[in-house]
Amino acid sequence: MALETTEIQEKLIETFGSKVKQFSQEKDIFTLEADSDIITAVILFLKNDPTLRFHFLTDLCGIHYPDNEEDRQFAVVYHLHNWYEMKRIRIKSFLNGSKPEIKSVTNIFTGANWMERETYDFFGINFIGHPQLKRILNMDEMVSFPMRKEFPMEDSGRTDKDDRYFGRTPSNC
Amino acid sequence: MSDSKIKIVAPPEGVTGEGFFATKLNDVVGLARANSLWPLPFATSCCGIEFMATMASHYDLARFGSERVSFSPRQADMLLVMGTISKKMAPILRQVYEQMAEPKWVISVGACACSGGIFDTYSVLQGIDKVIPVDVYVPGCPPRPEQIVEGVMKLQELVKNESVRRRSSPEYKELLASYNIQ
Numbered sequence: 001m002a003l004e005t006t007e008i009q010e011k012l013i014e015t016f017g018s019k020v021k022q023f024s025q026e027k028d029i030f031t032l033e034a035d036s037d038i039i040t041a042v043i044l045f046l047k048n049d050p051t052l053r054f055h056f057l058t059d060l061c062g063i064h065y066p067d068n069e070e071d072r073q074f075a076v077v078y079h080l081h082n083w084y085e086m087k088r089i090r091i092k093s094f095l096n097g098s099k100p101e102i103k104s105v106t107n108i109f110t111g112a113n114w115m116e117r118e119t120y121d122f123f124g125i126n127f128i129g130h131p132q133l134k135r136i137l138n139m140d141e142m143v144s145f146p147m148r149k150e151f152p153m154e155d156s157g158r159t160d161k162d163d164r165y166f167g168r169t170p171s172n173c
Numbered sequence: 174m175s176d177s178k179i180k181i182v183a184p185p186e187g188v189t190g191e192g193f194f195a196t197k198l199n200d201v202v203g204l205a206r207a208n209s210l211w212p213l214p215f216a217t218s219c220c221g222i223e224f225m226a227t228m229a230s231h232y233d234l235a236r237f238g239s240e241r242v243s244f245s246p247r248q249a250d251m252l253l254v255m256g257t258i259s260k261k262m263a264p265i266l267r268q269v270y271e272q273m274a275e276p277k278w279v280i281s282v283g284a285c286a287c288s289g290g291i292f293d294t295y296s297v298l299q300g301i302d303k304v305i306p307v308d309v310y311v312p313g314c315p316p317r318p319e320q321i322v323e324g325v326m327k328l329q330e331l332v333k334n335e336s337v338r339r340r341s342s343p344e345y346k347e348l349l350a351s352y353n354i355q
Contacts, residue, residue: 138296139261146295154293 003085005030008052015045022092029079031090039076039093040103046080046089047108054080054089057105060115062123066097066149073097074125078105101126104133122147182208199337206250206276207332208238210325213249215269217256220283220315224255227318237325246272251328252305255315257285258298270305271354275340278332280324281307284314306348 005023008030012020020042022033034042046054058079065073072094080089095102104127105112116127117136124145127133135142144151185204187196212234214224227234228242243249246269258266270279281301284290287310289299301307308331311324339345349355 137261139259142260142295144295151295 003051003082003087008089011049011052012042012045016042026090029088029090031092033092033094036076036093036095036102039078039091040105040108042091043078043080043105044108046091052082053084054082054087056081056083057109057111057115058088060105060112060119062119062125062147064123064148068094068097070097071095074100074123076102076119076125095125100124101128103128104130106130121145124148200333202337203333203335206335207329210237210239210251210278210328210332211241211243211249212239212251212253212325213243213246213269213273215252215254215256215266217258217262218285220255220286220313223315223318224253224282224321227321232318232322234322234325237322237329239325246270247274249273250277251325252277252279253282253321254279254286254301255282257290257292258301259296260298261296263298263301263304266301267304267354276332276335278308278328279305280309280311280321280328282311282321282324283316284312287312290314304352305354306352 005025009023009032012032016034016038019035019038020032022031024031043054043057046052058081059077060079061077063075063077065075074095074097076093076095078091078093080091082088093102100123102125104116106116106127106129113131114136116130117133119125120127120130120133121135121138122145134140138146182204184194185196185200187194187200214221216224226232239251246252250273252270252273254266270277279301281287285292285297286301287307289297291314293299298304309324309328311320313320316324336342
């Protein structure tokens with residue numbers, strides 16, 4: 001029998017109560033929101049429960065929502081996959097804007113190591129308990145986190161890429 | 174053998190007589206250097222594919238004395254940087270340049286190597302002349318093999334006319350110092 005989303009939802013609510021919420025079906029992925037302090041417990045539960053069996057971490061990434069209230073300015077998104085039932089699930093966890101930190105899931109999924117490093121690299125989200133949380137794609141000397149929305153799209157100090165040289169005026173670009 | 178149409182580089186200006194030819198050392202050295210530029214390809218993306226065509230039989234950069242592509246910087250004269258250089262790659266490019274023996278020349282091939290090209294972003298070096306001195310810029314995205322050959326020919330002109338003393342001149346040392354290269 002196929003794994004129903006209602007079953008997943010009931011099991012999660014039974015175990016975690018009101019700390020898991022906002023259940024919805026986004027396109028064909030069942031999505032929920034989990035509080036950041038229980039994220040490792042939720043993922044471990046989804047992995048080890050004999051009927052849920054979400055054994056595979058497809059992806060882990062960050063999102064920046066600068067317009068949200070202080071406590072919900074960053075999100076970490078986990079995508080898990082149940083290969084037996086071919087079912088996917090997405091878990092979002094919101095973090096504080098001035099101090100974004102969340103527990104690492106590297107103990108549960110070793111593959112999360114580089115994904116968490118990448119998320120740290122681009123968003124500056126601190127993964128507590130990560131064995132080697134340093135930049136992975138950008139150069140080590142970089143001080144900013146380029147995927148944050150306040151990071152400028154173009155370097156404003158440039159002098160050689162003056163719009164006037166390319167026939168652009170404020171009205172046509 | 175005698176009917177083959179082999180083109181030979183013209184001799185430099187000088188005085189010819191019976192059994193002797195007198196010219197400037199500068200010109201002879203320049204001629205020799207210009208016609209035996211060993212390229213070191215530093216290819217990171219699509220411009221590198223164009224370079225492969227440039228080296229292959231149809232365009233045949235070997236006609237210009239660049240027969241042997243050197244994959245060791247220590248035995249190369251001409252560094253060809255082809256493709257997007259990310260900021261993370263910049264110290265490696267610099268190290269390759271530093272490992273080359275003098276005299277050495279650099280051709281920057283393609284928009285990305287010359288100016289960062291379309292990649293006006295935090296991760297891409299905005300032109301390799303930010304980290305190493307460049308002699309010839311070849312524009313294009315990517316440039317055609319003809320353009321790369323043109324760039325090599327421009328460099329040959331520079332090499333021919335370069336003074337043998339240039340590399341020990343204070344101006345050259347100042348240039349390297351401005352890039353923090355020993």
